[in-house]
Amino acid sequence: MTWTLERPDRDHISTRSMKAFPPKPFRPVSFDRANQGKPCKSEFPLFRLPIELFHHVTPHISLHDLETLAFIDRDCRQLARSIQFSSVTFSFSDASLGLLDTLLAEISSLHPFHQTSPSASSSLSYTLGPCIRHVTVDLGPPLLDDSRLARFPHITAFGPGSTSIDDSCQRTQLSPQGIYLAALANAFVHAMPNLQSIDWECRVLLSLDMLDALFRSPAHQVNFTHVEWMSGEDDERSRRENLMEVDIVEEMLSSTALTLTRFSWKGRRSSSRNLSQGYLFKKDTPLFPSLRALTLQGVLMADESILDAFLSNRTRVQSLALDCPDRLTASFLKSRGYISREPPTFLFRCFTTSPTRIHRISTSPHHLNFHNLTSLHLVWQSTYLPEESLQIISTISSLRRLWLSAGTQGGWCHDWEIDHDLLLDALEPLQFLETLAFSRDSYRIDNGHRLLDTTRPLSSSSSSSSQSVQNVIGGLLGQAMMVDQAWALQCKLRSAAWERWHRGQMALIVREYAMRFPFLEWCYVGQLPISIERESEEVHTKNGTGYGVTRIVLETAFRTEDVKMLQRRWGFCS
Template identity: 25%
Template sequence: MTNTVNKHSNFLNLFMPMFSGIGKDEYGQKSQIYKPLSFDRLTEGRPVRSNAPIFGLPVELINEILKHVPDRSLSHFALVSWTCCQLARSRQFVSVKFDFSNRTLAIASKLARESLERKNTGKTKQPALGTCIRRISVATNPEWISHRHDFDLQSLADLDPDLKEQKLKRASSEYYDLYLPSLEAIISQGLPHLEAIHWCDTVPMSKSLFTAFVNSQVRELTLLRVFIEEEFTIERSDVSNEQLKIKWPLRHLKLEIRATAFLPNRVSSEPLCKSLLSLCAPTLTHLNWSMGIGQSQLSFEDIDPGQQPIFSALRELRLYSLVLTDNSIPLALMPRTQCRLHTLCVDGRAGPLDAFFQERGTISSLQHLSLSWLSEAEYPLNGYYTFLRTNPQLTKLDLSGPLAAGFIDKRVVPLLKTFNRLKSLCLKWQNQLLQDEFIGSIDERSLHEVGQLSSLEQLHLSTGVQIGWRHNWIIDHEALIKHFSSLSHLKLLAFSRDTYDLEVPEFDADSYYEDKWTNRQIAALTHGRHALTSDEVWEMEHQDRMLTQATKYFADFRKLEWLYFGQLPMIPTGKSRKARPAAKGGRDDCYTYLNTTFGWPYEGS
C-alpha cells in the first residue's frame, strides 16, 4: 500500500503537463473516428418494440439512414422509444473521454451500475449505454480537480501544511478509492463492445487494472507514461475461466511503462511487460514499446524455450529507450524466419542493438525503416549501417534524431543510390562545430547526391538544434532548388528548423523567430479599422517572404503539392501555382504531421 506522501505525490502528477520542446503543433492533427455499432449488435438480441417503419428495413439500411441524422437532432430522436434512444446513443457515445468532469463522472456512475447488473444477471434489463461505447480515453483534466476541490499547484503550495494535507487527502481519496475502481469495474464488465483504451493518467497502475485490460476484448491499448509500485505478472490464471477459452484479441499496443520514482527501491516493470507481451503475442500487429530513464534491464532469456512468445502477426514495431541485456527480445520480435515486419522504428538508446543488426540481415517484407538517436560516441554504428545496406528494398527511410554528419555524409548518402524503390526520405544532421561555434549545416555534396535519387516523391531535411527557441540552420533556398532540380516526382518537400539571416547589424539569425525583427520601423500599422502590433507586422512580413520563395519551388517542381519551411505549410494555387498558406493558423511546427508523414506512422489508438 502506498504511503500517504507517495500517494499524494503521485496524485499531483495529474497536474503536470508533458514537456515537448516544440511550439505550436496543430496542423494536420486528426483523430481516429470510430463508427457506431450496427443496429443488430446494439439490441443485444432484444426484440424491437417499435412500430416505426424504419425498423422494418434491413439492418444495413438502418445503419446507413442513421448516418444522415444531424447531431443536433439525436437528443430528440432518442425520446421516441428505447430503440431510438439506443440508436442515438450509438452515435453520441461511440467514444468517451473520462476527463474527471461532472459529465464523465455521471457517465462512469451509470456504467458502473450497468456493470454490476451484468455481473449479477448476465445482461441489463434495459438497453445499456455501455453497449454503445467502442473507445474510451482516460485523461484527467486538472482543471476539474481544481474546480471540485478548490486548489491548484500554486494555491496548494501556499496553504498551511495541515490544510494542504486535508485537501490532498480528500481529492486523492476520491480519485484512488472511488474513481479508479469504478473505471476498473467498467472495463471488466460494463463495455461488451469496447475496442480501444487510451490511458493518459500518469498514476500507479494496479495488477487488478491490468487484469481488467486482459479480461476485455480491446484491440487497441495505449498506456502513456504510466507506472507501477510493485512487481507483478499477469498470468492466465488471473483471467476468468470464460475468458480462458478466448485469445486476447489485442492488435495494437503502445506501452510506456516505468517504475515510480517515489519508492526508495525501484521496482522492475520487466515481469509485467514480459507477461503482457506473452498474452498478446499471437494477435499483435503493432507494437510501440518504450521505457523511462533508469529502468531495469529487459530480457526474454529466462523464459522456457517452449513458452517463448511468438509474434507471428507483427507488422509494425517501434522500440524506444529500452535497456536490453541481450538479443532475446529483438530476436523474438524480428525472428530470422517468418518475419513479416513492414515497418521498423528503432531508437539508438534502445540498445545496445548494433550487434543484433550486424547479424540480422535482410527482412524482405520491410518497407519502412526509421532510425533515430544513433550516437557513435555511445555505441558503434557498424551494425545499423550493415542492416541498412542489406535492405535496399525500402520505400521509406527516416534517419532522424538527429545523426552525426559524418555518418550521414560518408556512409548513408552514398549508399542510397542503390535504393531504387525509395519514395520517402527524411534526414536530420547534428550540429557541427565550426570556428568554435555550433551551427546547422548540410554538406553540398550530400545535397547533390540526394538530388540524384530520382524515385523520391517526398523529402524532409533538417539540421542543427531540434528543440526549443534556437534555430541555427541558415537555409539557402537557391542552392536547394539547384541541387534538387532532377527530383521531378517530388510531391511533398519539407525543411524544418530553418532560420534566416536578414543581414542587419546586431541581428542574430539563431533567434529569428524569437526576436521577430521587422524592417518597418513603427510599432503598429493601420490595416482597415484594426491596428497591427509589431508582432503581427512581423508575421505578415515573414509570411510574404516565405510565400514568395515557395512560389519559386512550385514553379520549378511541377508535381509538388505541399511545401514546408519557415514554420509555414504551403500549397500551390491555380495555373500559376502561386503559393498560399495551407491552413489559416499561420506558423506551425508541424511536429506531428511531419513525423507521421515522413517518419513513424503509428502513434497508438
C-alpha cells in the same frame, strides 16, 4: 489488436499527452447490436428506414432532442443511448460511479450469481452496456471515501464481507479506490460486449487483476498514457519500477501475441540509468505472426531479449522505428540482415549531438549488410552530416528512396547548412535512387544579395518577370499611394522576387542531382517538392547516363514544410 504503451519523460510530465484512441469519434454502435438482436417494435418514423441508415440521420439530432427521444419508447431510448454513451469516462465523480453501478446492476439483474462462461454472458439482458464503444479511464480528485461509495450498492458488493459478482476478482486492495477498480475490472469483462477501445489516462498502480480484465475485455485497442507503475523516487525503487513495468509489458504481449499487428513502446529517457537497470524479458515470449509495425522509443535494454522477441528469424515486421541510443541495439542490428521480404521501411534514430558518440556508433555499421534495404530516413541532431556516415550510406546500393535531415527539427530555426557539393560526391554510388529528400536545410548567401539591400531598386529581371509580381503591379499601377502603401508594395515585390530566385536556385540544384542519378524522379529540397521529367525510352535509348532530363517541374508555387507528405511517400506507419 493494437497496444500502445507510453511513459512520458519526467521533464515533460506537466502536460497531458494527446489521447491516442480514438483518433476521431467512433461511430455509435449499430442499433441491432445496441438492442441485442431484439426485434424493433417502435412505430417512430425513423425505424421505417433500414438499420444501416440510422446513424446517418442521428448526427443531425441535437442533444436536447435525443433526451426527448429517449422518453418515447424502449427502442427510441436504446437508440438515444447508443449515441449518448458511445464514449464514456470512468472517474471518481458521482456521475461515473452511478454509471458503473448501473452497468453492474445490468449484469446481476437476471442472474445474481453471475457466471463467466460465454453462453451465460450472451443470455444476459443488457440495456446500457452494449451502447459503449470507447472507454477513457481518468481517475483523480475527488478521491473516494466509504460514505460516497455506500450510495452505490453494486460497487460495494466488491468490498470486504460481501459476495462478489465475479468470484475470479481477488480483493487485494480493500480501500474505496481498490473496491472501485475491482468493480471496474468486472465491468470491462462482462458489461460492455461492443467495447472497441480503452484509453488509460491515470497514474493508478495497475494490478494483475485489472490487467487480466483488460486482456479478457472485448476491446481491440488499448492505450496506456501516464501509467504509473512505481514512483521511481530513488534507485532501488527505480529498479523495482523497471521490473514491474517490463513484467506487465511481457504479460500483455503474451496475451495478445497471436493478434497483435502494431506495437508502440515509448519509455522514459534518463541519463542516470545504466544497462544494469535496463529492461529485459525474463521468459520466452511467443512469436508475433501478425506484427507488422514496431516502434521502440527510449526503451533502455539490459540484454537482447526484447529485440530478439520482436525481430527473430521469423519476423514479419515491415515498418520498424527505433529510438534507443545504446550500443546494445546497434550490435544486435548487425546480426539481423532481414526485416521483411517486401520492400522495408527502416527508421533508425540513434545519433546524438556528441561527435565522439557518433563516431563510435558509425564505425560498426561498416560490417552491416543492407543489400535488401530500399528506403532510408536518417536524422542527425548535429548541424552537419559526418562524411563517415555518408560513406556508409553510399555503400547501400539497393536504396531507392533516401531522406536526410539534420539540426533543429521544429520551429523557425533551420541550422543545417547543407553542402550539396559534398552530398553529390558522397552519394554518387547510389545510382538507383528514385526519390531524394532533404528537410530542414538552409543556405548561405555569400557577400549578401541584392534583394537584401533596401537601398537599391529591383531590376526588371528580378521582379516583373514573375507572374505573381505582375499581378501586384497591375493592381496598383497608376494609383496614388501613401508612403506606407508604397512600402508594403516594395516588401511584396522583394518577397516575390526572392521566392522566384529561390525556386530557380533549387531547380538548378535538382538538375545537378538528376544528371548524377539517372533514375531520379522526385526531389524535396529547399522546402520545395520537385519532379523530374525525362525522355521516354522510345526517344532516348537507355544507357549508362539514364534517360535524358527534359524538364524540372516545381509541384507547388510556394515553399512547404509538410513532414506528413514526406512520411506518406516513405510509407511510415506512425
